[in-house]
Structures are given as structure tokens and as C-alpha cells.
Amino acid sequence: MATYKVPQKDILFALHDVLNVSQLSALPGFEDASAEIVDGVVDEAAKFVEGVIAPLRESADAVGAQWQDGEVILPEGMKEAYQQFYEAGWVGLASPGEYGGQGLPYVLSKVVEEMLCGANVSFALYPGLTSSCFEAIEAVGSDEIKDLYLPKLGTGEWTGTMCLTEPQAGSDLAAVKTKATPNDDGSYSLEGMKIFITGGEHQMADNIVHLVLARLPDAPAGIKGLSTFVVPKYLVNADGSIGERNALRCISIEHKMGIHASCTCTMGFDGAKGWLVGAPNHGIQNMFIMMNLARIMVGFQGLGQCELATQNALAYAMDRKQGKSFSGSEQIIDHPDVRRMLLTMRAYTEAGRVMALDTSMHVDLAHRATDEAEREAAQDHVELMTPLVKAFLTDAAFELGSLAVQVYGGHGFIREHGIEQIIRDSKILALYEGTNGIQAMDLVRRKLQLHGGRLPQRYFERVRKHLAEGGPDWLVAPLSEALDALETATKDIQAGFRDNPNDAAYGCCDYLRAFSLVALGEAWLRSVRAAEGHKDASFAEAKFVTAHHFATRLLPHAVTLCKTALAPAEPIMGKPAALLDAA
Structure with a gap:
């Protein structure tokens, strides 16, 4: 069976060393969000998730929800686990204190979201949608509606x-x-x-x-x-x-x-x-309040599944002996193709974690920063990155689930190992809360055009600032090349969208993928710099090796994707759809 262990070391590395999450404690209302509190939340949530939620993943999948005369009966253990979860205060982690919550930063609730979704994504959907419902009512509901519903939704007593x-x-x-x-x-x-x-x-x-x-x-x-x-x-x-x-x-x-x-x-x-x-x-405006944060939530669902796939594929490859590699080793992890798959999984998961957590921190800054210009810049970042977090990480969950099955070989195709469940559980993530094609259209149709193109321009300036601060040439050079290609593609799409909308629509998924690779490249640049001088030398070296794989094997695809994103669609879309069925 598949197992899940919370990647505490990497989560804390991303929060503290890469993103400096402690800066949020300077915001009004977040004074208690110290480094010690952050560490405590991560540690206690890990214990709960590993001990209570993860053991239900495969047994609950085997039984499933059952419908009977209008009632839904959930698998054994789900109700008891949910009761423990809400009574321990996890549903209300980021809910305001006035509604029974703990009032901690939004980003910490997303850390717990990732854990839940790595352990048991089916379970995670119940408190996840509850939080989304809470957020929408809090934003637009009358005082009477808020007072009646939010105290129970905010704690999770009601879903x-x-x-x-x-x-x-x-x-x-x-x-x-x-x-x-x-x-x-x-x-x-x-x-x-x-x-x-x-x-x-x-x-x-x-x-x-x-x-x-x-x-x-x-x-x-x-x-x-x-x-x-x-x-x-x-x-x-x-x-x-x-x-x-x-x-x-x-x-x-x-x-x-x-x-x-x-x-x-x-x-x-x-x-x-x-x-x-x-x-x-x-x-529709009210629902988008709910949906936009729900899309970030779904991105964390994908991240959790990426971590689950990566952990189990790595553990299997370390243990499995089959044939001999060119070095004479019998462990399959020493076969180059298996090593390539595992490093791809780590590269997407670890940089995806930084990208998603960074976006979540900007949600907190957009709501709590005292300076109006800082709130505006933070909201711009959230608007731009939301389709990337949702679409890339959910596509990655399915891709990495498939890679995990590939690492396992025929054993991955067998249900008893619990790996094929990752593929089955992950596919829906690319479909709900707006399909990933819709996310890509949102990016090129709305986000690139907002405020005269301000959102991507601000992001490009941010990445160039990070590049100017230096880093290893094997990462800086391909990231600079990818950024140049992305900026050129962005300007062409912005200029041509009104006259040739089919071009942007046909190439939007390639464009989103290219943008995501650049965002992951920035995350790896920040991570590599943060890993320099890390007290755990092996941890740091693993970061360098994974970043090198990303920079040399994955990031260069962004340049090609920018080219395909700009290819004219008229030779294809200008033809009648009936031609597709001509055979």
C-alpha cells in the first residue's frame, strides 16, 4: 500500500528559508504568527494527518460513498476523523477569532491543505469547500447572515x-x-x-x-x-x-x-x-470570490498528490532491485531513466510548493498590508498566479501519478500498491473549479490585459531582480532565456488578442505551461540561494542536484512552448469542424 509522511523539513525550508513567512507577523492581526507558532502548527498538523487521516485513504477508496434513499453513508472512520479534525480547530485555523477561528495567516491553512490532500484528498474536500463557503459569505453577506452561519462554518461544526x-x-x-x-x-x-x-x-x-x-x-x-x-x-x-x-x-x-x-x-x-x-x-461576482480562493485550494490538492506520488516512487526505487545499471547497481534508482523520472517529480513538487506558498502569502499581504500600494501589488500577484497554481499543479499531479506508476512498473498498475489511485484521484483536479483550459484562457484573456498589462510586467520585473542578485550560471542562464521568450510572447499575445483571439485561445495552454516553468525557475533560484550554507549538507546538495535537473532538462521547454503558443491558429480553426470526422 502507498504511505504518506508529511514533508516537514521541506515545508519549513520553503516557509522560513525561501519565503521568510515570519514577515507576516508584522501585519495587523497576525502578531501571534511567530516562527515558533508556524513550526508548532506544522508539527501538530503532521501528527494528526499521519495518524488519523492518512490511514483512511485506501480503505475509504475501496468502499466509497454510498447513496440510500436520499441519505449518503460515508466509509467507516470518515465521520469520526472529521469530528476530531474540526474539534481540534484545524478547520478554523485561518478563520477570524470573532467567528470561533484561530485567526492565523491564510498561508498556514494552505500548508495543512497540502498535508490533507497528500494523505487523503477525498477527506480534504469536505473542510475545503466549507472554508470556501465561509469566505464568500464573509465577503458579501449581511451582518444577520454572517452572525447566523459563520460561527458554525468558521469552526467546521457545520459544513x-x-x-x-x-x-x-x-x-x-x-x-x-x-x-x-x-x-x-x-x-x-x-x-x-x-x-x-x-x-x-x-x-x-x-x-x-x-x-x-x-x-x-x-x-x-x-x-x-x-x-x-x-x-x-x-x-x-x-x-x-x-x-x-x-x-x-x-x-x-x-x-x-x-x-x-x-x-x-x-x-x-x-x-x-x-x-x-x-x-x-x-x-457571479460573489461566486468568483469563493471560486478564486477555491482555485488556489485545488492547486494545493494537486501539490499534495504530487508529494504522495514522489514519496512512494522514490521509496520503491530505493528498495526495488531489477537488472543492473551501467554502474553495476541492482537498485532501479541507479538506472538513468528512473533517476530522470524521480528528479522530474522532485523538481516539480518542491518548486511547486514554493510557488503555491508564495501565492498564499500574497493573499495575506493583499488583505492585511498597511500600505495601499503593497496591497495592490500583492493582489496583482495573486490574480496572475492563481491560474498557474491551479492548472500547473493539478496537471502535474496527474503526470507525476503516471510517472509513479511507471517507476513501479507492472506493480504500479496493481491496485494493492495504492499508486494507481493517485491517477484516479488526481484527474478531477484538472476539471473542477474551472478546467485547466479555462485557467489558461483566464490567464491570456483577463490577467494579461488587466490594468494595461500591469500584472505580468510587475512579475517580470520581480524575476529580473532575483536574477540580478545572482546564482549558479547553469540556472541563471536558462532562466534568463526563458524569461526573455516569455516576455516576448506576452507582448505579442497582448497586442494580438483583440484581432486574432483564436491564436491566443489555441496556444493558451502552451503559454500557461511556459509561464509556469518560468515561475518554477524563479522558485528554484530562490531555493538554491536559500540552501547555500544550510546546516544539513545533504539536504542542500539534494536541492542543488534537483535544481540542476530542472534547469537543464525541464526549464528549456519554456522557450519552445512560447513559440508554439504564438503559432497562428487560422490554418486549423479556419476549417470546418466536420473535417475532423472526415475519416
């Missing part, structure tokens, strides 16, 4: 969902048909169906709070006519106690390729009572 998708409305939310009819008491009656609702029904918590997109009777057509409603499984009395069952139900659950212990529900709203959250017809 939350986001109900967007309908059978005819997936990525195109303009097609949402669920209706919300006003009642005399200020509530609304919701009628409609939602599909692919993670955690829509279960028995782990006393109540489930659904955040639902629906249309008011007089709403304009299309995406501008959507509003957001909070719809609880059980109605909530004025004193916060639970009342009668609301008129909503789980019609069925999906039978999926992976994440079997996470229930994916079809929900029917049959006149269910809901309350407006935020202004009428501002539902």
Missing part, C-alpha cells in the same frame, strides 16, 4: 458547499435555470437541480450550508441575472439552533473514476427556503 453547476450549465453559468421566488417573510423559495455538488449530503456534521446560484423572477437574461442564496439543509432558528428540514434533497450520487470517499451529489431544490447573499444579480 458548506457551492452549488453552481446544472445539467445544461457547466462552465457556461449563463445557462443556469434554478429559480428563486421571493416570500413574504424575506426569504426565497428555490426550485431547480444542481449537479456535481461536493459534500452535498452526508452525516458528518449537524448541518450543511449550501451557497446556491439562482435567478430572481425579474432578473436579466444571461450571466448578469444570477444571484447568490444561502440554503441550509436544516433551517436555522434566530438563536442559531437547528430547526426543521429544508425542502432540498440528494437525488443521487455519482460513481466516479476517483475520489470515491467524497460524495458528489445531484441536489434537488423543491421550494427550499433560502436567503439572498449580497446584492441581487451579483451572484
Whole structure:
């Protein structure tokens, strides 16, 4: 079976040595976020995740969530594990103290997110969506709504969902048909169906709070006519106690390729009572508050799976003897191709961790920095990096899962080793919260154009500053070349998008991949400098070897990707689609 151990040394290296997370303790409200607190959070979370959550990964996958007469029964141990998780305060790690949380930086909650997702990504989805629901209500809800729901969501005593998708409305939310009819008491009656609702029904918590997109009777057509409603499984009395069952139900659950212990529900709203959250017809804006942070969350889900794949492939390769390498060794880790795969896995995982944690720290800076210009710059960085964190790390999770199976050989294809589960669990990550193609389009269509192109320009200046500070030539030279190619491609896409949108759309995934490789290159440059003089010489040397592999074998692909991203699409998109089926 696959095992998971929290990579504490590397997490703390990224937080302290590379990113200087202690700087957040100077922000208002984060005075308690000292280095000692950070270390304590990482250590205690690691103990909990390894002892309680990780052992459920394979057993829960084998059983999966079960639907029975509208009820969802989760695998044995899931409910008890969730109760321990929320009672220990992990759900509310970054929630404000006024709502029962610990008020620690957002980045620390993402550290725990990675651990959970490496140990058991199905389990992680329940508290993850709860936090997203909390964030949206906190941002736009009335004081009455906040006071009624946030104290229970903020601690995890109640769980939350986001109900967007309908059978005819997936990525195109303009097609949402669920209706919300006003009642005399200020509530609304919701009628409609939602599909692919993670955690829509279960028995782990006393109540489930659904955040639902629906249309008011007089709403304009299309995406501008959507509003957001909070719809609880059980109605909530004025004193916060639970009342009668609301008129909503789980019609069925999906039978999926992976994440079997996470229930994916079809929900029917049959006149269910809901309350407006935020202004009428501002539902899409409200949901994007929830979705943008959810996309970072999904990136950490991918990172956790990358770590799981890397750990197990490395352990297997160290132990497995098969044939002889050119050096005469029988361990497969000494075969060059196996070493190449393992270093690729480490290179993406360790630099991806720095990229994701850095983005999360900028979320904290965007919310808490006292200087307005610093908040603006931090928000620019978050906006730009979110599609990279989501898309690259989730693509990497699937790729590294496949590499892990390859390292194991035929044994990786066998279920008892628990490695093929990584592939099954990881594929969904590239699909939900906006497919990775949508992330790439968001990058070229929105992020490159915002504020006159300010976002990428600020990032390029940052990387050039790091390059000017020096580093080994074997890393500085290819990173400089990749950055030059990326900056040129960016200017061409910005200039040509309006006239030739198909060109940018056809090449956007190559462009996002190239941008991600440059971002990982920057992360490796910072990591190599931080590793110089590290007290653990072996740890430092491993960083140098992995960075060298990345710089010489992976980073150069960014230049080629920039070229393919700019190739004209007219010879392909200008032809009728029927040609594809001509054979």
C-alpha cells in the first residue's frame, strides 16, 4: 500500500528559508504568527494527518460513498476523523477569532491543505469547500447572515458547499435555470437541480450550508441575472439552533473514476427556503470570490498528490532491485531513466510548493498590508498566479501519478500498491473549479490585459531582480532565456488578442505551461540561494542536484512552448469542424 509522511523539513525550508513567512507577523492581526507558532502548527498538523487521516485513504477508496434513499453513508472512520479534525480547530485555523477561528495567516491553512490532500484528498474536500463557503459569505453577506452561519462554518461544526453547476450549465453559468421566488417573510423559495455538488449530503456534521446560484423572477437574461442564496439543509432558528428540514434533497450520487470517499451529489431544490447573499444579480461576482480562493485550494490538492506520488516512487526505487545499471547497481534508482523520472517529480513538487506558498502569502499581504500600494501589488500577484497554481499543479499531479506508476512498473498498475489511485484521484483536479483550459484562457484573456498589462510586467520585473542578485550560471542562464521568450510572447499575445483571439485561445495552454516553468525557475533560484550554507549538507546538495535537473532538462521547454503558443491558429480553426470526422 502507498504511505504518506508529511514533508516537514521541506515545508519549513520553503516557509522560513525561501519565503521568510515570519514577515507576516508584522501585519495587523497576525502578531501571534511567530516562527515558533508556524513550526508548532506544522508539527501538530503532521501528527494528526499521519495518524488519523492518512490511514483512511485506501480503505475509504475501496468502499466509497454510498447513496440510500436520499441519505449518503460515508466509509467507516470518515465521520469520526472529521469530528476530531474540526474539534481540534484545524478547520478554523485561518478563520477570524470573532467567528470561533484561530485567526492565523491564510498561508498556514494552505500548508495543512497540502498535508490533507497528500494523505487523503477525498477527506480534504469536505473542510475545503466549507472554508470556501465561509469566505464568500464573509465577503458579501449581511451582518444577520454572517452572525447566523459563520460561527458554525468558521469552526467546521457545520459544513458548506457551492452549488453552481446544472445539467445544461457547466462552465457556461449563463445557462443556469434554478429559480428563486421571493416570500413574504424575506426569504426565497428555490426550485431547480444542481449537479456535481461536493459534500452535498452526508452525516458528518449537524448541518450543511449550501451557497446556491439562482435567478430572481425579474432578473436579466444571461450571466448578469444570477444571484447568490444561502440554503441550509436544516433551517436555522434566530438563536442559531437547528430547526426543521429544508425542502432540498440528494437525488443521487455519482460513481466516479476517483475520489470515491467524497460524495458528489445531484441536489434537488423543491421550494427550499433560502436567503439572498449580497446584492441581487451579483451572484457571479460573489461566486468568483469563493471560486478564486477555491482555485488556489485545488492547486494545493494537486501539490499534495504530487508529494504522495514522489514519496512512494522514490521509496520503491530505493528498495526495488531489477537488472543492473551501467554502474553495476541492482537498485532501479541507479538506472538513468528512473533517476530522470524521480528528479522530474522532485523538481516539480518542491518548486511547486514554493510557488503555491508564495501565492498564499500574497493573499495575506493583499488583505492585511498597511500600505495601499503593497496591497495592490500583492493582489496583482495573486490574480496572475492563481491560474498557474491551479492548472500547473493539478496537471502535474496527474503526470507525476503516471510517472509513479511507471517507476513501479507492472506493480504500479496493481491496485494493492495504492499508486494507481493517485491517477484516479488526481484527474478531477484538472476539471473542477474551472478546467485547466479555462485557467489558461483566464490567464491570456483577463490577467494579461488587466490594468494595461500591469500584472505580468510587475512579475517580470520581480524575476529580473532575483536574477540580478545572482546564482549558479547553469540556472541563471536558462532562466534568463526563458524569461526573455516569455516576455516576448506576452507582448505579442497582448497586442494580438483583440484581432486574432483564436491564436491566443489555441496556444493558451502552451503559454500557461511556459509561464509556469518560468515561475518554477524563479522558485528554484530562490531555493538554491536559500540552501547555500544550510546546516544539513545533504539536504542542500539534494536541492542543488534537483535544481540542476530542472534547469537543464525541464526549464528549456519554456522557450519552445512560447513559440508554439504564438503559432497562428487560422490554418486549423479556419476549417470546418466536420473535417475532423472526415475519416
